[in-house]
Amino acid sequence: MAAFTHPNHGKYKVIGTRPIRHDGEDKVTGRARYGADVHQPGMLHGAVLRSPHAHGRILSVDTSRAEALPGVRAVATAKDLPELPDKVMASGEGIENQRYMSTRILAGEKVLFKGHPIATVAADDPWIAQDAAALIEVKYEVLEPVLDVLKAMEDGAPRLHDKITATLMGKKEQVDSNVCLHTRFQAGDPEAGFAEADLVIEREFRTKTVHQGYIEPHHATALALSDGQITIWTSTQGAFAVREQVATVLKKELSKIKVIPMEIGGGFGGKIPVYLEPLAVLLSEKSGKPVKMTMSRADIFQATGPASASASRVKFGFKKDGTIIAATFWAAYEAGAYPNIYGMMGAMCVLAPYKIPNGQVDVYDVMTNTPKVAAYRAPSSPQALFGVESVMDEASKALGIDPIELRLMNAAEEGEQRIDGLKWPRIGMIETLEAARDSAHYKSPAPSGPNQARGLAIGFWVNAGMQSSATVGINMDGTANVVTGSVDIGGSRASMAIMAAETLGLKAEEVRPSVGDTDSIGHTDITAGSRTTYATGHAVYLASLDAIEQMKPRVAKLWDCDPAEVVFEEGAFRSTKNGQEPMTVRQLGPKLPATGGPVQGQGSLMATAQGSGFGLHIADVEVDPDTGKTTILRYTAVQDVGTAIHPAYVEGQIIGGATQGIGWALNEEYVHGDKGELLNTGFLDYRMPTTLDVPVIETILVEVPNPGHPYGVRGVGETPIVPPLGTMGNAIAGAIGVRIRELPLSPPRVQAAIAAKENAAGKTEAARETTAKPVPAQS
Amino acid sequence: MKPLQFSAPTSLDEALSLLSGAGDGAGVLSGGTDLIIQYREGHRALGQMVDIKKIPELNVLEFDPASGLRLGAAVSCAVLGEFAPARRHFPGLVESAELIGSTQIQSRATVGGNLCNGSPAADSVCSLMVLNAVCIVAGSGGKREIPAVEFMTGPGRTALQAGELLLEIRVPPPPPNSSDAYLRFIPRNEMDIAVAGAAVALTLEDDKRTVKTASTAICAVAPTPLMVPEAGAALTGAQMDDAALDAAARASEAAANPISDMRGTVEFRIHLAGVLTRRAAVIAKNRAAAN
Numbered sequence A: 001m002a003a004f005t006h007p008n009h010g011k012y013k014v015i016g017t018r019p020i021r022h023d024g025e026d027k028v029t030g031r032a033r034y035g036a037d038v039h040q041p042g043m044l045h046g047a048v049l050r051s052p053h054a055h056g057r058i059l060s061v062d063t064s065r066a067e068a069l070p071g072v073r074a075v076a077t078a079k080d081l082p083e084l085p086d087k088v089m090a091s092g093e094g095i096e097n098q099r100y101m102s103t104r105i106l107a108g109e110k111v112l113f114k115g116h117p118i119a120t121v122a123a124d125d126p127w128i129a130q131d132a133a134a135l136i137e138v139k140y141e142v143l144e145p146v147l148d149v150l151k152a153m154e155d156g157a158p159r160l161h162d163k164i165t166a167t168l169m170g171k172k173e174q175v176d177s178n179v180c181l182h183t184r185f186q187a188g189d190p191e192a193g194f195a196e197a198d199l200v201i202e203r204e205f206r207t208k209t210v211h212q213g214y215i216e217p218h219h220a221t222a223l224a225l226s227d228g229q230i231t232i233w234t235s236t237q238g239a240f241a242v243r244e245q246v247a248t249v250l251k252k253e254l255s256k257i258k259v260i261p262m263e264i265g266g267g268f269g270g271k272i273p274v275y276l277e278p279l280a281v282l283l284s285e286k287s288g289k290p291v292k293m294t295m296s297r298a299d300i301f302q303a304t305g306p307a308s309a310s311a312s313r314v315k316f317g318f319k320k321d322g323t324i325i326a327a328t329f330w331a332a333y334e335a336g337a338y339p340n341i342y343g344m345m346g347a348m349c350v351l352a353p354y355k356i357p358n359g360q361v362d363v364y365d366v367m368t369n370t371p372k373v374a375a376y377r378a379p380s381s382p383q384a385l386f387g388v389e390s391v392m393d394e395a396s397k398a399l400g401i402d403p404i405e406l407r408l409m410n411a412a413e414e415g416e417q418r419i420d421g422l423k424w425p426r427i428g429m430i431e432t433l434e435a436a437r438d439s440a441h442y443k444s445p446a447p448s449g450p451n452q453a454r455g456l457a458i459g460f461w462v463n464a465g466m467q468s469s470a471t472v473g474i475n476m477d478g479t480a481n482v483v484t485g486s487v488d489i490g491g492s493r494a495s496m497a498i499m500a501a502e503t504l505g506l507k508a509e510e511v512r513p514s515v516g517d518t519d520s521i522g523h524t525d526i527t528a529g530s531r532t533t534y535a536t537g538h539a540v541y542l543a544s545l546d547a548i549e550q551m552k553p554r555v556a557k558l559w560d561c562d563p564a565e566v567v568f569e570e571g572a573f574r575s576t577k578n579g580q581e582p583m584t585v586r587q588l589g590p591k592l593p594a595t596g597g598p599v600q601g602q603g604s605l606m607a608t609a610q611g612s613g614f615g616l617h618i619a620d621v622e623v624d625p626d627t628g629k630t631t632i633l634r635y636t637a638v639q640d641v642g643t644a645i646h647p648a649y650v651e652g653q654i655i656g657g658a659t660q661g662i663g664w665a666l667n668e669e670y671v672h673g674d675k676g677e678l679l680n681t682g683f684l685d686y687r688m689p690t691t692l693d694v695p696v697i698e699t700i701l702v703e704v705p706n707p708g709h710p711y712g713v714r715g716v717g718e719t720p721i722v723p724p725l726g727t728m729g730n731a732i733a734g735a736i737g738v739r740i741r742e743l744p745l746s747p748p749r750v751q752a753a754i755a756a757k758e759n760a761a762g763k764t765e766a767a768r769e770t771t772a773k774p775v776p777a778q779s
Numbered sequence B: 001m002k003p004l005q006f007s008a009p010t011s012l013d014e015a016l017s018l019l020s021g022a023g024d025g026a027g028v029l030s031g032g033t034d035l036i037i038q039y040r041e042g043h044r045a046l047g048q049m050v051d052i053k054k055i056p057e058l059n060v061l062e063f064d065p066a067s068g069l070r071l072g073a074a075v076s077c078a079v080l081g082e083f084a085p086a087r088r089h090f091p092g093l094v095e096s097a098e099l100i101g102s103t104q105i106q107s108r109a110t111v112g113g114n115l116c117n118g119s120p121a122a123d124s125v126c127s128l129m130v131l132n133a134v135c136i137v138a139g140s141g142g143k144r145e146i147p148a149v150e151f152m153t154g155p156g157r158t159a160l161q162a163g164e165l166l167l168e169i170r171v172p173p174p175p176p177n178s179s180d181a182y183l184r185f186i187p188r189n190e191m192d193i194a195v196a197g198a199a200v201a202l203t204l205e206d207d208k209r210t211v212k213t214a215s216t217a218i219c220a221v222a223p224t225p226l227m228v229p230e231a232g233a234a235l236t237g238a239q240m241d242d243a244a245l246d247a248a249a250r251a252s253e254a255a256a257n258p259i260s261d262m263r264g265t266v267e268f269r270i271h272l273a274g275v276l277t278r279r280a281a282v283i284a285k286n287r288a289a290a291n
């Protein structure tokens, strides 16, 4: 079968090209300014006193010795925060209760995780601030912590909060429990379905807490003037989200706060919640000086949002021919110290890729003495699909059906209803599977040496829409300036410039894209949810169209005709009546002053037509049976990307996501001591992959355009972190002949599984002989 | 955080007088890839840092067929790696130095610092031990020699007395038909600390098959890197057959006395000590045969 082709293939002039990113030189030469580069005259430095206990009651806080230290200019505790209502606010991809947000930022009565901020100090230099923080005396009643999600669900488990408002299967209830949310979706009759099945596979899975691991630490600098005007410089995924959260916690009006987003060195969902910003504002209000705050890597690991650990049970029933007849999923997701909703996102994703006539999903968000979980690239989908894809792999072997064929037979498609109720619009699951099946990698023979195998798995993410604003200013030489409110994390400036250029008939280099602060552009939601190229790109398109509409009467004036006779087609203004040479925006630019003055197009929208993303990854691996270490021999990522506006950055997103997923699968995990303290608070023992640990990742871009976007854009950035967990699990299971259902598949765990298998077979000695490296022939 | 006094003396006498009587509060700074981190993370309180990189005696790097290698304590791993005689005669020592951290780290880190830092997982130390290296140290009382095998005395502890400085490491010239190898296990492929490591140095008979002498050492599996004479003995007289390799591996497993921590369990480390000894022995033997 021929590969699927984008309907507008060959029609675009700029979309699909790979210009050098507009912010590229700044970044590769180190000139780009990040959070740490902010310096203000008279600036003070802040430090945070954090809880040494994972769980405890605060009996007293005495700041007097800190305040007396020379060089200290301000000290703040929870007492300095306003009382907030028990009311939920939406915050990016998550939600947050205002009262909990306040106690998350500065603990009041209880500390709920090691690293929980208790007090903050501003001083003349960072060392004085740190010394002062250490002088604050806190008395605690230390309480028993609970870290494991399943233990936290038990009746007698330590409780983090006395009474919470939980949402249990749609109903709000006051409960005394660590379970803050129970999500259930149902379709058909699962029991009847399993009864009809020829093959039923039911398995349990565990995954550990992992961190987003962005390279740039959190930073915030704030200046609060005595007239109430506040400026915040920070590294964030959303300047407007910072403004809203700070305004909420400190009870301010939005118009009093200006947030200037600095360049961002990675976020992956973790730079949506505010941590330092409200503290910097509080300290600046108290001291009258600008205050800068910075986190250490240890602070980041132990006190900023990681992604949930999970425990799950997956049950699938198949007919002999491979059709899925029923499926159920039960899971508990770590919420961290406060009510959270990320488990629910796993519930939305887990069965979405397949047609499931009879199914049930039950997912619990469970609070534990760990920092509040934050979004991490396709939040909660990786944990869910790890189990599902392992079961699909077992089924493909048991049924003797090729793993891609099995997935194709059951693939979700347009018009079908998802278990959470949504009806699928046009999606590219089938096209993605076909492209994978037809790929050079899949067609090549699977590696067949000892301890080698091929594995594959799919991934899915819903993607987000949300609010975006953009302006397009036409310069007097006919070039254009684009301003959006979306922080550029993955090359979005270049994509915005490309979409504006395509719409206006310009070259990408003739458009200057920039990221505005909260004063310079309309409200724009976070750079997250794979929404920026889709939703902000749509705003840029609307702003470009608006500019074109404003320019038509100018052209009409020049041509001395009725504006209705001017159309904009194929990159130029044209007359519907012949007799005029087409006029480009470049040609019109210099004539704008004489025809009525400046033109600025504006576009804003609440985008709701995001297209979901599917991907499939294939890995060939070899496991060293003596050490349990996995080497990836070849890796290919196939994904439906809608339309690749700038293919290089689309590939970059896929490669980055796959790399993070590989890290999650192989080595990354939070390791806690018995008092609930995080032991691996640095990159040495929190093992993200290095460049030597991942091979060149081949990418195959499948373009099934999203009908809800003028250029067919779908979200791209999150889906690729999902497949690697199942892909690596399936490949390693094939290589070693045992299936491990607990992540990470780290060398000690894999080696232990091999040893257990050999012991069970009672042939340890024999295996040792055959697996030892052959001694090279004597010379 | 207290202010820190930094000095970079250009003579040995100056350095020794700065260090004498300064006690624990003075830190000797070689590459600084351990010291600066320990200081910044609050694990070591220092009032003084004495940079030794400008002292000529500590930058010596020479090889003489009669007397062997002289490796100054301030010579970086990267510079050692570019020194052809070291690569030729002590490939195991060089590979252990070139495993430390990454290219960036190696251009600062020194073998001397690796030794003086006293980590049970220090990569280059096993290699120094199996090569019978000798450490030359100086203090206010003059110079003395400490065999590499006696240098580390416990986790973070060495035989250096207060105020003493490591000047250089001497590695005796290898007999004909000799070579060495070092292997470590880390979960990733760089930027990691050994979960276990093993070094083997050996000399072959003139037949280039039979092992005449062998010595092995293991690290990260005990409070200090350990010589495993039983493993060396198991290889001696043999031709790298499975029985000899198994016996050497078993000897290393028996000698290993590790702890469980987040980098590895007791069982996994013991198992690795055997695997790595076995593999390093094969590599060392192939190198010696090719010499």
Ligand SMILES: Cc1cc2nc3c(=O)[nH]c(=O)nc-3n(C[C@H](O)[C@H](O)[C@H](O)COP(=O)(O)OP(=O)(O)OC[C@H]3O[C@@H](n4cnc5c(N)ncnc54)[C@H](O)[C@@H]3O)c2cc1C
Pocket (backbone or CB within 6 Å): B027, B028, B029, B030, B031, B032, B033, B034, B035, B036, B037, B052, B073, B074, B099, B100, B101, B102, B105, B108, B109, B110, B111, B112, B113, B114, B115, B116, B117, B121, B122, B123, B124, B160, B164, B165, B166, B167, B191, B192, B193, B194
């Ligand atoms: C990112 C990273 C990765 C690393 N990876 C590895 C690794 O893979 N394997 C490994 O073994 N280590 C590793 N290390 C640790 C470190 O790089 C090595 O131990 C290195 O060899 C130390 O050498 P240095 O010259 O930097 O020592 P320094 O930090 O300068 O000194 C180390 C200690 O020795 C003392 N000292 C140094 N020289 C002398 C002297 N001449 N006389 C007396 N005392 C002295 C110092 O006072 C200090 O206590 C890593 C470190 C980092 C930061």
